[in-house]
Amino acid sequence: MTQKNLLHYSVQGTGSPAILIHGLAASRYDWDALIPRLTLHSYCTYAVDLLGHGDSPKPIDPQMYTVKTLYATLEDWIEHLDICHPLVLIGHSLGGLMSLHYALRHPGEIKAMVLIDPLYTFQQLSPVVRLLSRSPLARSSFHRSIPLELVNILLGWDPIPTAQFSEQVRKRIALDYKRASPHIFHIVQDLVEMTPNLKYLDIPVLVIWGEKDLTLDPSSFPSLVSALCQATGVSMPGSGHHPHIGEPERVNQLILDFLAANLVEKRIAVQ
DSSP states (O other), rough: OOOOOOOOEEEOOEEEEEEOOTTOOOOOOGGHHHHHHHHTTEEEEEOOTTTSSSSOOOOSHHHHHHHHHHHHHHHHHHHTTOOOOEEEEEEEEEHHHHHHHHHOOGGGGEEEEEESSOOOOGGGBBBHHHHHOOTTTTSSGGGOOOOHHHHHHHHHHHOOOOHGGGGHHHHHHHHHHHSTTTTTTGGGOOOOOOGGGGGGGEEEEEEEETOOSSSOOHHHHHHHHSTEEEEEEEEETTTOOHHHHSHHHHHHHHHHHHHHHHHHHHHHOOO
């Protein structure tokens, strides 16, 4: 059973389609800094709230919170958009996992992909996230009463002191976490090992990660880059799990440069 075509999303800009997929306990607002830059470079952005997150449906049945169901709702939503041109996929963490699944199942529909601290194997998960995925307390409404400071610690948001982030951004991150379904941490329990299938992805991929990621093991990302056919990897020494929020200007420029280079190369190849 899926929540077909009911995912909440925003659309901005005109031009080549780019789908932006957030991570666990987040929402489409994670892309507030990137979307204006993409629209200025002739991209039509579709930023989605995954099932159980943001303003999308939050089923009360815990069995709905699996990788399989989450992906099925996302795939239904993309098909409902009825986009005729090849897509750019941009995914963070859990959104990176969703992007990998979609690219593997729809290889002819993707022209490039950006993965930011992407999830692709259970072995990446920190002990805290593994504990949360199994804890009945984490799958209750208790998470909505957790103070902001503790939210930042539990999520391994970023090693950079929160004082360096605007109050508005910190409040938004906490709100996204608190309004998510209490069952979201159950999602990673049926995570399928993606490594054996990565060799079949023959598209340009940019992988960006924070070297101080406290949620996913930073040493796993170079292995991902090596396993992909056309991947470029960029590590960010001062960032944690959310470099696109902690260092948006640098990450945004990396993404734009990567997309511009690969689109030019494809046009030349066609000519």
